[in-house]
Amino acid sequence: MKHLDRIQKYLDGKMNESELKKFRSDLQKDPELVEELDLHRSVNETVLSTDEIRFRKKLEEAYKTYKIDGHKENTSVSGNRTKLKRTIVFSSALMITLLFLFILSEFRKQSNDEIFEANLISFSQDFTSRFQPEFANQDQDLQEGIKLFVDGKYSDASRVFHQFLGQNPDNTEASFYNGLCMVFLNEFGNAISAFEFVLAAPYSYYQEYASWYLALCYIKTNNTEVAKSLLKEISGNDSSFSDKARRILRKLR
Amino acid sequence: MNKYEIPELIDALKKEDNRVLLDIYRIHFPEARHYIMANSGNVFDAEDIFQDAMLLIYLKIKRNSLQINSGFGSYLGGIIRFLWLKELERKRKYFGKELQLEDSINDHSDLLEDYIRMEKRKLILEHFLELGSDCQKLIHLFVNETPVDRITSLMGFSTDQYTRNRRKVCKERLVRAIWENPRFKELKNEAFRQDTKVPRW
Structure with missing residues (x-):
């Protein structure tokens, strides 16, 4: 990490003609300078990459919803056939009621x-x-x-x-x-x-x-x-x- | 994922469609979780790996480099296996075993390159978020090419020179922390092993 100032000057476009020429020629022969420059560029790109951060946030939200859905599924299945049937009937009735309440609440105007x-x-x-x-x-x-x-x-x-x-x-x-x-x-x-x-x-x-x-x-x-x-x-x-x-x-x- | 045609799916992912993301979780996450938990992982590993796999696909779509020759499910599954094996390899639990890639992934080197790029960005972001909030804002404003005098006034600094000096300190702290992170060295070596050219990421 010995090229920090030069790299920043280069990235800021503040080098004069001769400094620029020297910098470019050093890039040809100094792999560490190339790596440092790449790191600086990557930092800039990453800081600007709001779409990646946003996409991760969306994935987290999708996963949260998925987990909630999964929990509902797990709690509605249990026991033997009769119990299952009863559960299904009860769940269906409950679902219909909830759906009705949901629709009612969704479309009911509120203060x-x-x-x-x-x-x-x-x-x-x-x-x-x-x-x-x-x-x-x-x-x-x-x-x-x-x-x-x-x-x-x-x-x-x-x-x-x-x-x-x-x-x-x-x-x-x-x-x-x-x-x-x-x-x-x-x-x-x-x-x-x-x-x-x-x-x-x-x-x-x-x-x-x-x-x-x-x-x-x-x-x-x-x-x-x-x-x-x-x-x-x-x-x-x-x-x-x-x-x-x-x-x-x-x-x- | 038969529910969607591949072009439709790509388009939806590009638009970050919440409904499609949820469907992908519903259809493919259980299998991914099963695979990872059966191979020394836990449910949190499965969550992370699945999210990374989706991000990798998203980044490929953004760069127009995604090519799926089989179904989406096997493509995603292949990436998940690849990422999990890399993770195991990283945790030194998987010494000596050859990395097996799925047939559905036809662009192995490209995938490794994407993986390295993604991991480096994760590392950069991790260190960036460890900076103080002023440093984060300062770097963000500079990278966004906000004029220095505007930054000085926004940050409440006294002079433009002070703003530049603060930026230098913040940037140096960030770059040095990444450079010295062993994971960064690992990724650099991995990129070097993959391609003897100087890595471009």
Whole structure:
């Protein structure tokens, strides 16, 4: 690893004519330089390869659904023939009832408050499975704020995020979590500003989540038309919330 | 997978169709799990290997290099066996036994190349995610060719020179960690064994 500066200069296109000539000639005779350059290129490609990460996420979701389906199958088969028949009849009746209830719930229009509450519950699952592993990578203050948030101490967490944002005004991560605190403190105006700030940034890991919670805030504050247009956008994207967004669109009055 | 014609399946995978992904799991995962569990693996190995096999197929589709001459099931099964044998080989549980490839995989060298590429990307991503969130963002913004002054303001740094220095520190930390990882050396050697040319991945 002795060519780091030269390689970066080369990749940044900052070499002058003679440096470039020398670099190219060294590439012909120094296999280690070639390997290092390949590694730098691979790092750049990998960092940009969001489609791979997205595809893995989709596979994980498909596997989760598959596991849930498998569990249902396993629990519906047991015992001898009679028992099996009885189980089948019972299961069919149950399935029909569930199907009926499902159809009813799918197509029944719900109030904005009902939709908001129903969809907010899934947040805690999202949080524990998706965000928590990133703790190790965060600044200590931010980490402390998130821990307070996880413990349900939303006011304290929000104070920490505010303080952090005072020193790091462009930090979308803190702004996103602060938005979530505002949601749980029923301060939807502030939550909307926080999520909009995240979405206005040119890049943030949290944009997908911010647009989802922003839509929920618009639902809660009865800005139904704005929420609908945002949900349409989410449902048309490759977002992990697209199915949920489509479902809500069917239920909104 | 008789439910879909191969071109239809390729198209669906390209579009990352959730319904088709679920069908693939329903139809092919039980067999993969059975194979891996019968060969010194557990269900978690089966999950990982199945996901890697699907990713490998996806990457091949993206590069227009996928050629399936038999059914999708036997093609996927062949890749799963290949990946599992590589994993066993890696875990040193499989010393001395020749790697047997399925007949349905007609592009053996290409598959090994894809495997090496995928493993290296996994390794890079693993190290990238170990960096602090500021370093991750900084590298991402630079790779995305965001202007330095914009990065300085986005990250809340004081000067562009400081931003460049931070990028240098972050990138060096990342590249060095990968370079020194024994798995990276293993993969480099594997690529070298496969092709005496300098590896291009």
